[in-house]
Amino acid sequence: MVQLLPRLRRFATGLTGSAADGDDLVQDTVERALKNLHQWEPGTRLDSWMFRIAKNRFLDIRRSHKRSGVVAMDVPEDAPAILSDGARGAEAHMMLRGAAQALDALPPEQREALLLVAVEGFSYRDAADILEIPIGTLTSRIARARDALALWAPEG
Amino acid sequence: METDPTRETLSAFIDGELPPREMERIAALLATRPDLDAWVRQQETLRTDIGKSLAELTAAPAPERLVRIAQTAPISWRWRLGQAWQRPMLRTWIPAGATLALGVLIGIAVVPPGDIGSRGGQVVAQGALASALNGKLASEAGSGPRIGITFRDHDGHYCRSFDADGQAGFACRGSKGWEIAMLATQPKAEASGPYRMAGSEMPDVIRAAIAARIQGEPFDMKAEKSARDQGWR
Numbered sequence: 468m469v470q471l472l473p474r475l476r477r478f479a480t481g482l483t484g485s486a487a488d489g490d491d492l493v494q495d496t497v498e499r500a501l502k503n504l505h506q507w508e509p510g511t512r513l514d515s516w517m518f519r520i521a522k523n524r525f526l527d528i529r530r531s532h533k534r535s536g537v538v539a540m541d542v543p544e545d546a547p548a549i550l551s552d553g554a555r556g557a558e559a560h561m562m563l564r565g566a567a568q569a570l571d572a573l574p575p576e577q578r579e580a581l582l583l584v585a586v587e588g589f590s591y592r593d594a595a596d597i598l599e600i601p602i603g604t605l606t607s608r609i610a611r612a613r614d615a616l617a618l619w620a621p622e623g
Numbered sequence: 624m625e626t627d628p629t630r631e632t633l634s635a636f637i638d639g640e641l642p643p644r645e646m647e648r649i650a651a652l653l654a655t656r657p658d659l660d661a662w663v664r665q666q667e668t669l670r671t672d673i674g675k676s677l678a679e680l681t682a683a684p685a686p687e688r689l690v691r692i693a694q695t696a697p698i699s700w701r702w703r704l705g706q707a708w709q710r711p712m713l714r715t716w717i718p719a720g721a722t723l724a725l726g727v728l729i730g731i732a733v734v735p736p737g738d739i740g741s742r743g744g745q746v747v748a749q750g751a752l753a754s755a756l757n758g759k760l761a762s763e764a765g766s767g768p769r770i771g772i773t774f775r776d777h778d779g780h781y782c783r784s785f786d787a788d789g790q791a792g793f794a795c796r797g798s799k800g801w802e803i804a805m806l807a808t809q810p811k812a813e814a815s816g817p818y819r820m821a822g823s824e825m826p827d828v829i830r831a832a833i834a835a836r837i838q839g840e841p842f843d844m845k846a847e848k849s850a851r852d853q854g855w856r
Binding site: 486493501591610 | 629630631633634635637638640662665666669670673674677678680681683685686688689690692693762
C-alpha cells in the first residue's frame with residue numbers, strides 16, 4: 468500500500484487543491500481501506516479500489532464541509548523550488564496557482580474524472596469503473612472539464 | 624462537408640481512446656483545421672501544467688504518519704502487493720537454514736498444552752490448532768487460532784501461518800501432520816490507533832522466516848480453499 472501513496476497523494480491533492488488537505492484525505496482513505504480489507508477481492512486492481520475509496524471519502528468530506536461553508540482550496544505560499552530564482556520563481560508560482568485554480572473551478576465530478584484520466588493515466592474504462600459511472604458519462608465529464616479549463620488557459 | 628467532431632470526440636482523441644481508424648481521421652482533420660488543433664494543443668499544455676503543479680505540491684516525501692498507517696496492512700496483503708515490504712535486513716539477520724531446521728520455539732508454554740505436541744521427534748500441531756490448520760480459511764473469523772497466509776515452501780510443502788493466544792508461527796504439512804516450523808510470542812499490539820489490523824502484529828522474526836522459505840506468493844482465497852478441499856495433498 469505504501470507504493471500507492473505517491474499516486475494517491477497526487478490525486479488527493481488535485482481533488483482538494485492543497486497538499487495538506489490531500490494528505491489528510493489519503494490518511495482517511497488508507498484507514499478506511501484497512502478497515503474494509505475484506506471487501507477488496509484479491510486479483511482485482513488494488514489501485515482502482517483505493518482511488519474509489521479516496522473519491523468517495525472526498526465527496527463525503529465535501530458534503531459535511533458544505534454545511535459550514537468551508538472551501539477546500541489553499542495553494543501554499545511556500546511552494547517548493549520556486550524561491551531561489553526571482554523571475555522564474557514568480558512565473559512558476561503563478562502557473563502553480565493558475566493550474567490549481569483552474570482545477571478547483573471545476574465541479575468535483577469533472578475534476579475527479581479529468582484527474583484520473585489526464586494525470587493518473589487510467590483508461591476510460593478503468594476510470595469509469597473507479598467512479599462507478601458509465602463510460603459515456605465519463606467521456607462527457609472529461610470533455611466538459613476541458614472546455615472549462617480552456618477558459619483559464621493563457622492564450623496559445 | 625463533414626460536421627465537426629464533438630468535444631467528446633476531440634477529448635477522447637487526446638486520451639487515445641478512439642478506435643484506430645477514428646484516431647487517424649481526427650489526426651488528419653487537425654492538420655487542416657487550426658482552430659480545432661489549437662484546442663487540442665491547449666489541452667495538452669494544460670495537462671502538462673496540472674501534472675507539474677501537482678508534482679510540485681506533492682514533491683515532499685509522504686508524511687511519516689501516512690507511511691506508518693499504510694504499513695499496518697496485514698501480512699497477506701504485503702506479499703500480494705510486492706516484495707518491497709520485506710526488509711532485506713531481516714532476511715539476512717535470520718540464519719534461515721539452521722533456524723528453520725531446528726524450529727524456533729519461544730514462549731511455547733503459553734500455547735494451550737493440547738495444541739502442540741511431539742510426534743516421532745517432530746513438534747506438531749494438535750487439537751484446535753491442527754483443526755484450524757486443516758480446515759480454517761484466512762477469511763474466517765471466530766474463536767480459536769486464526770490463519771494468516773497459506774503458501775508452498777521450496778520443497779513443495781503446504782505451509783500456513785497462524786496466531787493463537789499471543790503466539791504466532793507457521794507450520795508446514797509433512798508426513799507427521801502440521802509440523803511447526805516456527806513459533807514466537809506475538810508482540811503486544813502497539814497503541815497505534817483503532818485501525819491496526821490483526822495480521823500486522825505478526826512478529827518480524829516469523830515474517831522474515833516465511834520470506835526465506837516461501838516459494839512464489841501466498842495463495843489467494845481461491846487457491847487456499849482449493850488446497851484445503853483437497854486435504855492438503
